[in-house]
Amino acid sequence: MADSRMALRAEALESLLIEKGLVDADRIEETIAFYNERVGPMNGAQVVARAWQDAAFKERLLEDGTAAIQEFGFSGGQVDKLVVVENTPDVHNVVVCTLCSCYPWAVLGLPPRWYKDPAYRSRVVREPRTVLQEFGTTIPDSTKVQVWDSSAEVRYMVLPAMPRSWAGRAHDVLASKVSRDSMIGVQVLLD
Ligand code: FE
Secondary structure (H helix, E strand, O other): OHHHHHHHHHHHHHHHHHHHOOOOOHHHHHHHHHHHHHOHHHHHHHHHHHHOOOOOHHHHHHHHHHHHHHOOOOOOOOOOEEEEEEEOOOEEEEEEOOOOOOHHHHHOOOOOOHHHHHHHHHHHHHHHHHHHHOOOOOOOOEEEEEEEOOOOOOOOEEEEOHHHOOOOHHHHHHHHHHOOOHOOOOOOOOO
């Protein structure tokens, strides 16, 4: 229900902007297709694979995400201030936008439907372990779960932990194994 109301509002807004000559329909279609099909989460996966293989890059990435992804030519797309948070045995990170659906388009493409769902947005803050469980992700009690709330100013991406058995694999192979959900933090990568 909320979804279709949101879709109607978005459509109405789009029509209005076109009518007023503020944007054109082709440009909107192009933008959606670009982030959906050409960017997708593949950019983020490249970044993660590089961080796993290159300690100096990983340091730069955690220090300043926006600057580090520019080394790949990734910019714009809602990442003026990208903060990358690393999963470790001590902390598991998960990303949400409680207010709406802020998301780092330039590295992850367009957000999945569930990311925009009011239930995910409110529940992941209150009961993150339960929500993660519903994604099939069990975080050990000894690991702290940290929820990051995105905003118009700051976007987050999770640097997932690499399964040990993947060590030594080629960059492209690693990148192909990094899922979108692992970079949002609702999934842990397994062998
Ligand atoms: Fe938002």
